[in-house]
Amino acid sequence: MSDIKRILLCPPKFYNIRYEINPWMHIENQVFQNKAEAIYQELKSLYQKLGAQIFEIEPQPDLPDLVYTANCGEVCGDVFIKANFKFPERRRETIVTEEYFTKNFNFKPFSLPDNIFFEGQGDLLHTSKNYFLGWGKRTMPEAKNYLQQVLNKPIIDLELVDSYYYHLDTCFAPLSDTAVVINPSSFTEKGLAVIHDCFPEVIEPTAADHMVLACNLVKINNHIVIAKGISDHLRAQFEQKNLIIHEIDTAEFRKGGGSIKCLSFEF
Numbered sequence: 001m002s003d004i005k006r007i008l009l010c011p012p013k014f015y016n017i018r019y020e021i022n023p024w025m026h027i028e029n030q031v032f033q034n035k036a037e038a039i040y041q042e043l044k045s046l047y048q049k050l051g052a053q054i055f056e057i058e059p060q061p062d063l064p065d066l067v068y069t070a071n072c073g074e075v076c077g078d079v080f081i082k083a084n085f086k087f088p089e090r091r092r093e094t095i096v097t098e099e100y101f102t103k104n105f106n107f108k109p110f111s112l113p114d115n116i117f118f119e120g121q122g123d124l125l126h127t128s129k130n131y132f133l134g135w136g137k138r139t140m141p142e143a144k145n146y147l148q149q150v151l152n153k154p155i156i157d158l159e160l161v162d163s164y165y166y167h168l169d170t171c172f173a174p175l176s177d178t179a180v181v182i183n184p185s186s187f188t189e190k191g192l193a194v195i196h197d198c199f200p201e202v203i204e205p206t207a208a209d210h211m212v213l214a215c216n217l218v219k220i221n222n223h224i225v226i227a228k229g230i231s232d233h234l235r236a237q238f239e240q241k242n243l244i245i246h247e248i249d250t251a252e253f254r255k256g257g258g259s260i261k262c263l264s265f266e267f
């Protein structure tokens with residue numbers, strides 16, 4: 001059976017590198033606007049071809065990172081859980097995304113206290129059984145108790161220890177209830193034990209895969225949308241599972257520290 005996935009995207013009209021809040025971002029490494037726009041269109045049409053329903057939020061001149069819609073929060077039932085960004089540079093995104101979801105979908109907003117950082121689906125991913133919450137770089141561990149008030153599955157928290165993989169979605173991608181793709185060096189010993197406990201199959205891409213943020217993927221039914229440039233090793237693991245791979249060149253969006261999943265809020 002196939003589920004219809006709704007995805008919120010944001011056109012990269014105002015996307016550029018105006019500040020540096022993760023190790024991938026360098027103001028001198030500017031975005032080629034035309035390339036970013038072309039990749040965005042490619043991603044959008046691929047999603048449509050794969051049967052996803054696409055929504056677009058209006059880009060804002062002073063919010064370059066709004067393109068990374070995954071960070072805007074989480075949706076559960078009719079509740080929109082708002083993000084609380086760690087960095088002031090991104091905080092005003094919350095106003096725009098809250099308005100978008102309450103106006104267009106009638107979702108009820110849920111806020112964490114202002115001092116408890118939570119960066120949405122960047123740090124919150126799930127299987128059919130559990131939510132997984134990444135903390136330590138952006139989201140704070142204290143977010144867990146607040147989120148548990150509105151989420152309908154147990155939350156398993158995982159500490160993130162590598163600044164290059166500062167959001168859970170840069171180093172962890174559940175493919176099903178039994179298989180996950182991870183970057184092991186992003187987690188503590190304890191975290192790795194928890195991951196192996198939850199997933200009988202733990203797929204480890206190569207170091208080169210992590211350079212293109214391979215874990216930052218979106219799965220739609222048996223399709224994987226992932227950065228161009230993944231290794232044959234990783235490709236073989238997906239193919240063994242009969243997953244069909246679609247590669248998109250996300251180099252322009254890696255300048256901001258993101259790839260496929262960061263650009264895609266799934267709800």
Ligand code: ARG
Pocket residue numbers: 021022025065068070071090121122123167169170256257258259261262263
């Ligand atoms: N420049 C953005 C930041 O540092 C990138 C966000 C990437 N998003 C993600 N879901 N990992 O916040």
